[in-house]
Amino acid sequence: MGLKAEPWQKAEIAGPKKALLISKPEVVVAMVKRAKRPILIVGHLAAKDYSDDVKMIDYAIRMSKTAGIPVVATAHTISEFIRRKFHSAANMHAMDIGNRLKDPEWKGLDGMGPYDLALFMGLPYYMGFVILAGLKHFSTNLKTISLDRFYNPHATWSFPNLSVKDWNESFETLLSKLGGK
Amino acid sequence: MSRKGVHVKIDELKTNIGLIKNLELSIGRIVEEKWAEPMGPTPFPGITTLREWDMKLLQRYKPFYLPFCDVCCLCTFGKCDLTGDKRGACGLNMAAQQSRIVLLACCIGAATHIAHARHLVEHLIEKYGRNSPIDVGGLNIDVEAPVTRLVCGIKPEKLKDLEDALDYCEEQVTHLLSATHTGQEGSNLDFESKVLHAGMVDQVGMEIADLAQISVLGFPKADPEAPLTDLGFAIADISKPTILVVGHNVPSSVGIIDYLTDKGLMGKVEVVGICCTAHDITRYSSMAKIVGPISWQLRYIRSGLADLIVVDEQCIRADALVEAKKVKAPVIASSPKNCLGLENRTKSPSKEIISDLVEEKVPGVLILDPDKVGEVAVETVMKVAPRRNKFSVIPKIEEIVAAAKECTVCNECRRACPNDQPIPEAIKAAAKGDLNPLAEILDSCIGCARCDSACPNDFPLHSFIVKAGEEQLWKEKFKMRVGRGAIQDVEIREVGQPIVFGEIPGVVAIVGCANYPRGGKEVAEIAEEFAKRRFIVVSSGCAAMSMAMVKDEEGKSLYEKYPGAFEAGGILNVGSCVSNPHIAGAAIKIASIFAKRKLRANYEEIADYILNRVGAVGLAWGAMSQKAASIASGFWRLGVPVIVGPHGSKYRRMLLGRADKEEDWYVYDARTGDKVYAGPAPEHLFTTAETKEEAMVLIAKLCMRPNDTTKGRAIKLTHYIDLHKRLYGVMPDDIQLFVRNKADIPITMKNEILKILEEKRWKEKSIPDPTLLPRLIRKRKGE
Numbered sequence: 001m002g003l004k005a006e007p008w009q010k011a012e013i014a015g016p017k018k019a020l021l022i023s024k025p026e027v028v029v030a031m032v033k034r035a036k037r038p039i040l041i042v043g044h045l046a047a048k049d050y051s052d053d054v055k056m057i058d059y060a061i062r063m064s065k066t067a068g069i070p071v072v073a074t075a076h077t078i079s080e081f082i083r084r085k086f087h088s089a090a091n092m093h094a095m096d097i098g099n100r101l102k103d104p105e106w107k108g109l110d111g112m113g114p115y116d117l118a119l120f121m122g123l124p125y126y127m128g129f130v131i132l133a134g135l136k137h138f139s140t141n142l143k144t145i146s147l148d149r150f151y152n153p154h155a156t157w158s159f160p161n162l163s164v165k166d167w168n169e170s171f172e173t174l175l176s177k178l179g180g181k
Numbered sequence: 182m183s184r185k186g187v188h189v190k191i192d193e194l195k196t197n198i199g200l201i202k203n204l205e206l207s208i209g210r211i212v213e214e215k216w217a218e219p220m221g222p223t224p225f226p227g228i229t230t231l232r233e234w235d236m237k238l239l240q241r242y243k244p245f246y247l248p249f250c251d252v253c254c255l256c257t258f259g260k261c262d263l264t265g266d267k268r269g270a271c272g273l274n275m276a277a278q279q280s281r282i283v284l285l286a287c288c289i290g291a292a293t294h295i296a297h298a299r300h301l302v303e304h305l306i307e308k309y310g311r312n313s314p315i316d317v318g319g320l321n322i323d324v325e326a327p328v329t330r331l332v333c334g335i336k337p338e339k340l341k342d343l344e345d346a347l348d349y350c351e352e353q354v355t356h357l358l359s360a361t362h363t364g365q366e367g368s369n370l371d372f373e374s375k376v377l378h379a380g381m382v383d384q385v386g387m388e389i390a391d392l393a394q395i396s397v398l399g400f401p402k403a404d405p406e407a408p409l410t411d412l413g414f415a416i417a418d419i420s421k422p423t424i425l426v427v428g429h430n431v432p433s434s435v436g437i438i439d440y441l442t443d444k445g446l447m448g449k450v451e452v453v454g455i456c457c458t459a460h461d462i463t464r465y466s467s468m469a470k471i472v473g474p475i476s477w478q479l480r481y482i483r484s485g486l487a488d489l490i491v492v493d494e495q496c497i498r499a500d501a502l503v504e505a506k507k508v509k510a511p512v513i514a515s516s517p518k519n520c521l522g523l524e525n526r527t528k529s530p531s532k533e534i535i536s537d538l539v540e541e542k543v544p545g546v547l548i549l550d551p552d553k554v555g556e557v558a559v560e561t562v563m564k565v566a567p568r569r570n571k572f573s574v575i576p577k578i579e580e581i582v583a584a585a586k587e588c589t590v591c592n593e594c595r596r597a598c599p600n601d602q603p604i605p606e607a608i609k610a611a612a613k614g615d616l617n618p619l620a621e622i623l624d625s626c627i628g629c630a631r632c633d634s635a636c637p638n639d640f641p642l643h644s645f646i647v648k649a650g651e652e653q654l655w656k657e658k659f660k661m662r663v664g665r666g667a668i669q670d671v672e673i674r675e676v677g678q679p680i681v682f683g684e685i686p687g688v689v690a691i692v693g694c695a696n697y698p699r700g701g702k703e704v705a706e707i708a709e710e711f712a713k714r715r716f717i718v719v720s721s722g723c724a725a726m727s728m729a730m731v732k733d734e735e736g737k738s739l740y741e742k743y744p745g746a747f748e749a750g751g752i753l754n755v756g757s758c759v760s761n762p763h764i765a766g767a768a769i770k771i772a773s774i775f776a777k778r779k780l781r782a783n784y785e786e787i788a789d790y791i792l793n794r795v796g797a798v799g800l801a802w803g804a805m806s807q808k809a810a811s812i813a814s815g816f817w818r819l820g821v822p823v824i825v826g827p828h829g830s831k832y833r834r835m836l837l838g839r840a841d842k843e844e845d846w847y848v849y850d851a852r853t854g855d856k857v858y859a860g861p862a863p864e865h866l867f868t869t870a871e872t873k874e875e876a877m878v879l880i881a882k883l884c885m886r887p888n889d890t891t892k893g894r895a896i897k898l899t900h901y902i903d904l905h906k907r908l909y910g911v912m913p914d915d916i917q918l919f920v921r922n923k924a925d926i927p928i929t930m931k932n933e934i935l936k937i938l939e940e941k942r943w944k945e946k947s948i949p950d951p952t953l954l955p956r957l958i959r960k961r962k963g964e
Contacts, residue, residue, distance in 0.1 A: 079910035138246060
């Protein structure tokens with residue numbers, strides 16, 4: 001795994017506070033297991049990216065089922081979940097979910113209280129960049145993880161820039177270890 | 182009409198009542214009351230005059246800040262780290278810093294349009310006289326300047342009358358800009374209020390610019406049947422000398438057309454344009470043609486099709502001269518705002534300038550006289566064109582294949598690409614002789630050439646992409662209706678009621694730049710979807726061009742298929758960027774002409790009317806510039822929500838409603854004074870759509886207004902639900918928020934929706950006569 005903590009789009013330089021690097025998938029596993037109220041936000045690229053046989057959205061579904069994490073599908077991504085017979089995803093506008101996650105008084109999708117860990121995947125890189133920046137600066141008790149295969153420096157934790165192969169392997173490991181929750 | 186700066190000084194005056202000595206009287210502004218409508222409450226509003234209205238909007242649509250970076254580097258205390266709850270050395274926090282940056286952007290945008298207007302008005306006054314009448318639609322238009330009337334409280338009749346409003350705009354932008362200085366404004370919400378003010382004065386500036394040019398230059402005057410013009414990469418007859426005009430401010434292009442006409446050279450030289458100058462020159466003359474939107478600059482210049490390039494101002498590539506030199510095309514800069522480092526030859530004899538350009542003694546010149554630009558451009562291009570022989574720097578296929586074999590697939594090009602295009606993979610394919618993947622990239626390419634700059638081998642990757650997509654480019658010939666200008670008063674009378682009642686489900690304004698995430702076809706697709714649904718689709722700027730660049734099976738563009746009138750199912754092009762106030766003006770005129778609300782200097786009431794009753798939504802799918810930011814903010818203050826494409830998320834903040842917070846959505850019922858829950862309509866004032874599918878669903882949703890009749894709401898809900906089901910595959914989960922009583926439910930979905938309402942424990946609500954302004958309550962409880 002090439003561990004380069006450089007923004008994928010080179011000019012998107014953040015800091016002083018930058019995402020910690022997910023050097024191995026176990027980091028995500030530990031974060032998810034430690035979280036009391038995690039949530040997974042899935043953008044439309046989850047159903048498009050990478051290769052024909054492996055899509056991010058399939059990992060999202062497996063992750064949600066394995067760890068019991070609720071899913072928010074942004075834009076029209078909900079239709080892809082339904083196509084895969086996954087009916088429990090909520091549908092929200094990416095800015096709307098970002099805005100609510102920053103609010104410590106938001107009661108969440110189920111009315112049970114605010115989330116403490118938000119995992120993001122499948123948003124256009126630059127949209128993820130600015131939404132994660134908004135959460136970095138304006139949320140109070142929320143940690144964020146960027147699960148895309150590109151380093152996104154405004155998250156609390158982010159994968160480095162990875163090849164498709166390395167990213168797939170990371171996710172397989174992540175899912176197998178999450179199963180122990 | 183108003184007059185400013187009257188100063189009377191009397192040294193000695195003998196009258197019946199006594200002797201007056203050393204009397205000095207200064208009057209800032211006097212108003213000659215030719216206009217019967219009495220002055221409203223807020224003529225020429227200052228930067229805090231409408232603050233209360235702004236705070237009402239900002240209380241409901243709270244900013245969600247999206248910082249680009251964590252530091253402030255605007256003063257020498259810094260850099261200051263503003264992460265989280267930190268404050269800078271000046272005491273500013275991140276929220277205020279972000280809103281400050283938004284204000285800076287909007288000041289830049291507003292200043293650009295206002296300076297554009299100032300230049301145009303001065304130029305046209307010099308050429309046509311101060312008393313040239315304002316006429317934007319003859320007998321079809323009585324309210325000639327809805328924005329200026331609303332904001333300033335003046336009714337401009339002659340060119341000279343526009344100067345007062347421009348003075349006001351310039352003063353306001355100076356005040357607003359000063360608020361961004363270190364140690365001035367400290368509250369993010371007050372910065373936001375100033376953002377809205379910047380947008381409002383920007384609308385005045387733009388309106389003035391278009392009023393002036395429509396009135397004097399003979400552009401179409403509110404004409405639903407404005408002529409069709411040619412648009413596309415391949416529209417020019419390349420056997421002729423070709424002048425390319427780029428920018429936004431039309432006088433130098435007019436100088437070219439006038440010179441050609443005066444010298445009987447029409448048909449001997451092609452005049453083609455890119456960006457808004459192209460819009461405006463085709464409004465002026467049927468001789469001119471449009472190449473395409475802003476992103477077509479590099480592909481056209483590098484292809485060598487332009488034998489001479491004239492740039493004026495705004496949206497011009499800063500490296501236009503560098504690129505032009507590569508293809509040996511001389512450049513004439515014609516705006517003081519964009520001199521490109523060229524020598525000012527305005528006072529040189531034309532023959533000398535022409536000679537210097539033809540003999541390549543200089544790569545370009547600065548000429549600040551539009552008529553002289555015309556002469557020099559035409560005479561030069563006719564001499565240069567045969568020598569150039571359309572010299573191009575677009576490489577041959579063999580060169581691309583050879584270069585591709587040297588590519589190390591370092592990914593630098595992809596990482597520089599705003600749209601994350603798979604350039605390395607396409608280059609790998611090119612190395613094997615397959616240029617199709619490169620050709621496919623052209624569709625999503627915004628023409629920025631960051632890939633070129635990033636390539637460590639200095640490969641001109643953008644040119645590779647252009648070459649690969651060349652076959653497609655040469656098929657680009659479309660028809661676009663030229664900018665019609667304003668909306669007629671009679672059109673407003675006909676659609677005012679169905680819009681306010683909701684029976685015409687909405688007005689969709691598709692505007693802005695070509696910074697699209699996946700090419701311009703999506704813009705055309707969105708426009709046609711809503712035209713078919715009998716919305717009114719209005720466009721301007723580069724978006725109006727992109728909408729033309731798709732043909733149906735019969736080879737027709739949208740402008741050939743749909744009427745150009747402001748009516749249900751119409752697709753209108755109002756014109757260039759400065760024509761945007763005709764869209765705002767239409768909303769204002771609905772309030773003033775249809776609803777007979779007082780217009781003059783009555784901003785708050787009209788904005789309240791529009792927010793609550795006029796289902797209009799702006800879509801800037803490729804919004805890019807600071808001007809787009811200020812244009813959007815002008816719409817926000819009027820109560821018109823704006824959606825931007827995914828790149829628009831980089832504007833650093835959204836203005837978002839919270840549908841889950843019931844307390845945010847109460848309005849006064851003007852009939853009773855009761856506070857009534859009106860639902861989240863419109864739900865957001867400024868937001869980003871991630872995909873075209875989401876944009877379409879959001880447009881339908883954001884057209885809902887508290888005032889919709891039950892029939893109107895049922896129609897709007899039908900579109901919202903239908904689009905949601907088709908594009909998302911499910912029913913929306915917030916229908917209960919928009920159904921006020923059972924008559925709102927679309928009849929064809931009744932059973933399905935009733936079941937949902939029951940599950941959500943929905944309760945019937947009343948439909949108010951909605952307002953956010955207590956002063957508009959007609960009868961209070963107990964009265």
